[in-house]
Amino acid sequence: MMIIDFLARIGRLFIGFLGTAGRLSIFTGVAVSHCFRPPFFPRLLLQQMISIGYYSLPVVGLTTLFTGMALGLQIFEGSSRFNAEGSVAWIVAIGMTRELAPVLGGLMVAGRVGAAMAAEIGTMRVTEQIDALTTLSTNPFKYLIAPRLIAGTTMVPFLVLIGMIIGILGGYLVAVNILGFNSAGYIQNTWDILETVDIVTGIVKAGVFGFLVTLMGCYHGYYSRGGAQGVGAATTNAVVTASILILTANLVITQLFFSN
């Protein structure tokens, strides 16, 4: 009997997983389809773009600035062990554009924007505001979710682009002011090593991460249940799942870009 119980438990977990995966897939499909079908809500879209793009700038800027600086110091220390100090400029440049700006930017946006979305939409759910939208002939997917998804997918790439520049600037500041590099030489090295594909990889990642963060925020908020505790759980889940998805997607996209 013990074995049967054990198997039953695994079965239930698996069925639960399939149910969630199915629900998420349908949610994603419906949400994306509403992004392309009128009516559109330009006011709400603009509002979301400002909230996601503009107000996340300080957080993303600080994160990438400090990471760029620390990276510069670390690479200098590491590369000096085999007399390759000259590699600081190009490791910072490639590291920031391909990996660090998109991933760290995505994670910071998940914490700032994804959490806020889950909390806001979750509260609207438990206070029946989403039902109220429906009874007022307004589709909640169009009114609440589509503007957020569009804003997230389009604004995070801009954020990350700025993050890349600030991150490289951080490395430059450390190299020139602390490590004694020649300013013009450092900039020249950075410029020489960067290729379009480095930037494009980072931007593509940023778009995908922006989509994932807003999708998770909306999904967990939309299906939150059970008052304040439910909204709290939705917020946590939105950030945790978005972070895991960002890290997973990062690996997949990196692999895709380099397999050919």
Place this chain on the structure above:
Amino acid sequence: MNDTQPKISLKDVRKSFGSKVVLDGVDLEVGRAESLVVIGGSGTGKSVTLKCILGLLRPDAGTIMVDGEDVTRMRGAERERVLNKFGMLFQGAALFDSLLVWENVAFGLIQGQGMRRGAAKEVALEKMAQVGLGAEVGELGPAELSGGMQKRVALARAIATDPEIIFFDEPTTGLDPIMADVINDLIVNSVRSLGATALSITHDIASARKIADRVAMIHGGKIIWTGPVGDLDNSGNPYVDQFIRGSAEGPIQMEVLRP
């Protein structure tokens, strides 16, 4: 469409959540321009009935007709067309807290009917005046209002689009008796002036007596009694008697552990 056809009719509507049966074959008819109040205890399926009619929940079985159209399986644009006939007052008011009060009231006009903001604001202020709210309240946020005022704003929002059918979900819950009576009066007046069909759910008997033409009692997921509001006191139904007396003794047993 003839006049004898009921505005809303439910036939054998069933809904379960997991193994918990909430609606166990509900049959209900609401006539044109009639005000029907469904009474019943907490957790007897009152809210679920309303949500099934609105399509917020999908019944497992049975049919729901609005104006002779089966709305049970409707989707998308078709459902939106039917929803345009409805206004609803939610239990917790459910005002959008990201919008100003007047924007809340005007929401159905702007988003649902595509009215211009300026024109919609005028209508909204007119509807707010109908429920005794001045224009200055319109510029506030919903969070700045008391419970009674929020209910009135929600009522103004529900009637703003001049709906043919209005649902009231526990309109007086959480209000003091005087404010409850004010809301009851407003409901009666606004339903009458619109000539609308009203379906309310409540466990407040005083409210039911005031706003109902006809009363139905739901218990255990079924409608167990319906009759004109005048018959409420001599319904001959022990469940109804117990409910309107508000007594713990009787056929309805609450799930409470006795000491």
